[in-house]
Ligand SMILES: [Zn+2]
């Protein structure tokens with residue numbers, strides 16, 4: 001599978017990542033990516049950057065080192081009502097927004113509450129992608145998540161970092177595989193993301209790819225193989 005776009009990467013601004021935007025884009029160019037989204041952690045997560053950082057993304061170039069830059073964010077879903085941690089007026093100006101559950105900003109709750117957090121976040125037209133579903137620390141009704149993802153046009157991310165042995169979210173393989181099979185059966189497009197916190201991980205989705213191969217997941221459903229289609233499939237674009 002030839003990945004041409006990475007939709008989930010972090011820079012030093014995230015507080016626990018180690019490369020600059022320039023280093024990330026240089027490497028993206030080197031490995032042949034056409035598009036890369038910068039998606040630093042939103043302000044509710046401790047030690048990440050401030051809201052002002054996201055308000056100023058407009059000063060960044062559209063393209064650097066030949067790679068199209070999508071200016072984005074990885075939002076935190078902070079409660080079962082699906083609230084996220086940046087104001088609408090900031091989000092509207094961005095190219096892409098992922099929303100994820102993280103332990104410090106949403107401690108695992110009941111199955112109903114965890115599921116509700118995802119469902120309500122997906123109703124937000126400015127949430128394009130649910131980041132790393134399948135975290136085994138959250139009990140979630142993924143059939144419901146999948147149904148509402150389809151209904152709202154929210155994309156689900158297959159996150160490489162979630163499958164790295166010894167990683168924070170390890171142990172979710174079976175759940176991730178189940179979500180992958182649902183997408184395959186219904187022919188629903190998905191995205192893959194490296195969730196790189198250091199430049200050498202950019203574009204690396206090898207664990208996701210291995211899982212996809214194991215079930216014969218159709219490449220054409222992976223939007224990262226077609227950056228223009230990926231862009232057109234983002235909810236914020238489709239809503240306009
Ligand atoms: Zn992170």
Ligand SMILES: [Zn+2]
Nearest residue numbers: 074100131132
């Ligand atoms: Zn995350």
